[in-house]
């Protein structure tokens with residue numbers, strides 16, 4: 001089995017010295033992060049680019065405007081993004097810059113290859129730890145996924161694009177009839193709303209859009225608004241030469257529903273590890289996934305009040321809260337589940353519980369887990385690495401021992 005952080009070695013974070021009584025007298029408390037990771041938008045591909053060609057189908061949208069961000073390339077071969085938005089957003093995006101030039105080959109850890117049965121795809125060029133950046137790329141195009149566009153839109157966009165970017169865009173896979181719109185529908189990743197336009201947008205990139213689907217993916221897409229760039233980060237350790245995949249559909253849905261979405265929107269049948277399980281195992285998997293759907297909803301997490309109540313309750317067994325959480329972790333492992341928000345609903349309370357029990361090794365292991373998933377989703381560790389270095393300096397440390405007088 002490739003996965004399994006429960007058994008994985010501890011990260012290279014250096015162990016802290018055993019706290020001395022002096023340190024205990026003047027502790028600097030390390031906060032346990034509780035902020036949510038927000039940006040983890042489910043991949044936009046499946047709900048994508050419902051570009052309404054017939055204006056007036058719903059509330060009329062403002063006339064689209066087409067422009068480049070940044071307005072001019074400052075470096076050779078620099079990609080500028082052809083943006084299709086509304087006028088208000090154009091003003092906001094252009095006044096927010098200048099954005100740094102993005103060189104997608106800088107730090108890039110994948111290359112595009114032919115993958116049997118899938119067209120092109122991306123394989124890793126090195127070992128990639130969970131949370132690490134795999135590629136940062138400025139999109140060729142960003143466009144709203146729901147907007148009324150005029151009938152000649154394909155030609156208008158193609159003409160507005162710099163020739164190199166247009167050629168790169170038109171070389172991408174296309175499961176639809178329209179030239180440009182078809183490519184966008186096949187290759188877009190959800191980037192969320194843009195300033196001034198509260199509508200879902202999608203971005204298409206020359207390399208990122210070559211990443212194939214898996215229902216048990218190893219990478220996650222995120223939009224870096226400050227850099228005006230798309231990023232892909234590892235959701236689990238990726239071996240050199242392994243195919244990098246992202247999930248195009250809501251991955252906790254059952255097998256039949258995932259396959260139907262992929263067939264309808266992208267015209268292929270998924271043969272990932274999860275989908276190739278024998279039918280009875282798949283049925284069990286569907287059942288587990290629907291349970292996980294409920295358990296991993298955002299913030300549906302063991303409340304601090306319950307953890308404190310347990311910590312203070314001399315009569316409660318030490319492992320009273322551990323069983324359900326560790327069971328959930330095992331279920332997520334079995335299901336090859338890698339959504340950061342789901343793992344954080346388990347990791348966060350486990351760090352607190354193990355801190356309360358004074359178990360440095362386990363508290364660190366879960367804090368490292370939380371750090372890497374937070375990095376995968378947001379680009380930073382969110383404060384978890386500090387917890388992993390010195391769990392003894394969190395407010396939860398030893399809470400249980402203090403209660404029972406041990």
Ligand SMILES: C[S@@+](CC[C@H](N)C(=O)[O-])C[C@H]1O[C@@H](n2cnc3c(N)ncnc32)[C@H](O)[C@@H]1O
Pocket residue numbers: 117118119120121172173175186187188209210211212213214265266267268269270271272
């Ligand atoms: C975003 S593109 C991915 C890159 C594409 N393979 C290419 O050659 O450019 C999406 C298309 O890739 C193919 N694809 C993606 N994931 C696949 C998979 N797991 N199995 C088979 N085909 C897949 C499908 O044709 C799909 O419409």
